[in-house]
Amino acid sequence: MPEERADPRQVRSREAMVTAATALLTEGGLEAVTHQAVAARAGVGRATVYRHWADLLGLRLAALEAGMPPLSPAPEDVRAASGAEPRAELVHYLRQLCERLDDAQAGAVLAAVLGGAQYDDGMQRLRLTVLTQIVDSLRPAVTAAVARGRLRADVTAETFAMTTVGPLVYQRFLAGARLGRDMVDAVVDAALRAWAP
Amino acid sequence: MPEERADPRQVRSREAMVTAATALLTEGGLEAVTHQAVAARAGVGRATVYRHWADLLGLRLAALEAGMPPLSPAPEDVRAASGAEPRAELVHYLRQLCERLDDAQAGAVLAAVLGGAQYDDGMQRLRLTVLTQIVDSLRPAVTAAVARGRLRADVTAETFAMTTVGPLVYQRFLAGARLGRDMVDAVVDAALRAWAP
């Protein structure tokens, strides 16, 4: 990344603005993120917000991106044991995803992505980023599970993500439920049964 | 329904406005639905739109409700055969749901519900309506499948909806895929395997 020598004033106000933007997103959804609201919330001049993001979409995307940091990888021991018992690693990532979904901030990002992806190009890209992030984090464990004979040979990370993440998203955004640990366990086990060889 | 004696002028303009509102929703998402836009599209005075829906939320909810008519029941023969073979009825409803998801109009409604339900009370109610509609349409077939020994005794319509509708929603709104008939078949079969006794 071209981390150009940045003026501390720039990074300071940028940080304040991004923080304000994600807070607004969390509290009121995408529509609540406007130049004016961000300026007020960040204690920054309105012109400054326009200087950093000339258009509304860019501003909103910045809020969304900041609100969805990458999932952290499974701890070393879980990953090491994955060859023998892939379930633990799968559960690890999906639990993390669930905490994200239950968390207001990342939940707001996901909701915005689900709800707005089709009307906008930048949102499309963001949707793809989120999707790739989720699928790729599951991929090693899925591959291991296939190798270990726990899943059919033709099951891909994409398929597995569909049968696990799908139900979780459904529960959270359509059924309006909170996602406990047992929910993750149930979903993973159901998926393992569904795609057992 | 209290179908009060309505002035034909009222119903005429109301109809035009609702049609315009759903069209706008379909094309540009919830944000595109405003009093002004609806008035222009419906060929109606701006004041008229305000007269019918004093606040923006009400207007948008009207657009959403009109864009999501109830699922039609399975044909007689499929329902009759459901005791013996429940799979066909399940597939029937989920196929219909898929067509809806692929359809721009109902897809827009679902997307709006997924994306905006948490920030608003009226949207919460709409989410519940949509959810209930889906789950209830599956319920008879799920009950039949349980009775027939195709599903575990403890599988409810809610659970089954989660494991089928979830993946479909995932494919459509997160993976950005179109939903073919084979996708429905695969999802239903996976769910039947996952919850087989």
Place this chain on the structure above:
DNA sequence: CCACTATGAGACAGGTTGACTCACAATGCC
């Protein structure tokens, strides 16, 4: 110490929002 540059404040035109009025024409009733 000085040139540079990001910032905050404010001015400004253009558009949108809601609330209001008023003439008009479609409607329902007699």
Place this chain on the structure above:
DNA sequence: GGCATTGTGAGTCAACCTGTCTCATAGTGG
């Protein structure tokens, strides 16, 4: 058919929001 009722379209208006610009100020790097 005539008439009171009522929904409507057009228009006005103040308040607000948006996007752009200017300018004095102060933090920054050399």
